[in-house]
Amino acid sequence: MTGWQEALERQARVRAKAGLTRTLRPxxxxxxxxxxxxxxxxGLAVHPEVVGAAVEALRAYGLGATGSRLVRGSTMPHADLESDLAQWLGFPRALVYSSGFLANLGAVRALAEPGTLLVSDRYNHASLIDGCRGSGAEVVVAPHADPSALATILAARPGRPAVFVTESVFSVDGDLAPLAALHEVTSAYGALMLVDDAHALGLLGDRGAGGVAAAGLAGAPDVVVTATLSKSLGGAGGVVAGPEPLIRHLVDTGRTFIYDTAPPPAVVAGVHAALRIARDAxxxxxxxxxxxxxxxxxxxxxxxxxxxxxxxxxxxxxxxxxxxxxxxxxxxxxxxxxxxxxxxxxxxxxxxxxxxxxxxxxxxxxxxxxxxxxxxxx
CATH class of the missing domain: 3.90.1150.10 (Aspartate Aminotransferase, domain 1)
Known part of the structure; x- marks a missing residue:
């Protein structure tokens, strides 16, 4: 065994001793x-209408998208899903990614212009944390779900462009961020707010439109929403929803969008069928x-x-x-x-x-x- 493999084995033994070994269970x-x-x-992953829509698209398009979205990977199912997602979430446009993780990386990096301050809730998902770390911007970790602490952080940096990054329903404990109160703070200081709605989409808000909609913030010009399509919609993929200039910027410059193979049309069609069911569920x-x-x-x-x-x-x-x-x-x-x-x-x-x-x-x-x-x- 070579030196680098021995180093990995030592790390594995340390993790095992701490009870942190992970196992794949097919x-x-x-x-x-x-x-x-x-x-x-x-319970939509096996819903007959969802499976039927996926099978129909599988027969029409084949197994994969065959390329990135900007090459040959964009299909009519992608465009149709994006249109309905934007309408459901209440934003001008939506852009579909192959995973929620990539959607979060792309959205955070797109909003982190030079000199931007990123303020990240302490309990954020790993995808948001990695997006902040990889952005090159200064990152401040904020106390969990605390509007007054957020105000203190933003007040200490007057006039500086800032983005507050949070989940709506947090992925470990399932608690709900006080989005309306947090938005009052970001608005007062001219900051943007990025909300990962993964665990609220389909469950909260009118017709399941999510936590942002439930807080009355759908379509707000200083709010961006991300979500995965793998939870309440039972499929796979991710979405970023927001103003037209942001989506155009992501299409033109977003590395996690441009250089990634598009999600398969069959999965996208199945997700779209799940969305139609979820709105009336x-x-x-x-x-x-x-x-x-x-x-x-x-x-x-x-x-x-x-x-x-x-x-x-x-x-x-x-x-x-x-x-x-x-x-x-x-x-x-x-x-x-x-x-x-x-x-x-x-x-x-x-x-x-x-x-x-x-x-x-x-x-x-x-x-x-x-x-x-x-x-x-x-």
């Missing part, structure tokens, strides 16, 4: 596991709200520390990384899939089970899953 089609780990909040959103409330009641009654969910994701505190791993593994052995979040995926260094609720699971299976989580606790 799943078979049609498995019977009750899924509280994936992000298919509305108030019944599914009601199921999620009921299940979120039930989960909090049941687990808190059993003595666990549980976050208060704003949408479909919540967390249950574990004693440590090894205990979280064992807890998740015991649940999996009983056919219940739960998320296991450990450092560095958790912003505060605590280990958790992360539960992502799914309206497509039967009531009986959901109740059984909660029983198993309680019974398998370390």
């Amino acid at each position: 799943r078979a089609a049609g498995d019977t596991v009750v899924d509280l780990a994936g992000n298919d909040y509305l 108030d019944d599914r959103r009601a199921i999620l709200r009921e299940r979120a409330a039930l989960t909090v009641r049941r687990l808190r009654a059993a003595g666990f520390e549980v976050s208060a969910p704003a949408a479909g994701v919540l967390s249950v505190l574990a004693p440590g990384p090894e205990a979280a791993l064992a807890w998740a593994a015991d649940c999996r052995d009983r056919d219940i899939a739960v998320g296991c979040f450990r450092p560095p995926s958790t912003p505060d260094g605590s280990s958790r089970l992360r539960l992502t609720l799914n309206a497509g699971i039967s009531a009986a299976d959901f109740d059984r899953a909660l029983d198993v989580i309680v019974e398998c606790a370390p």
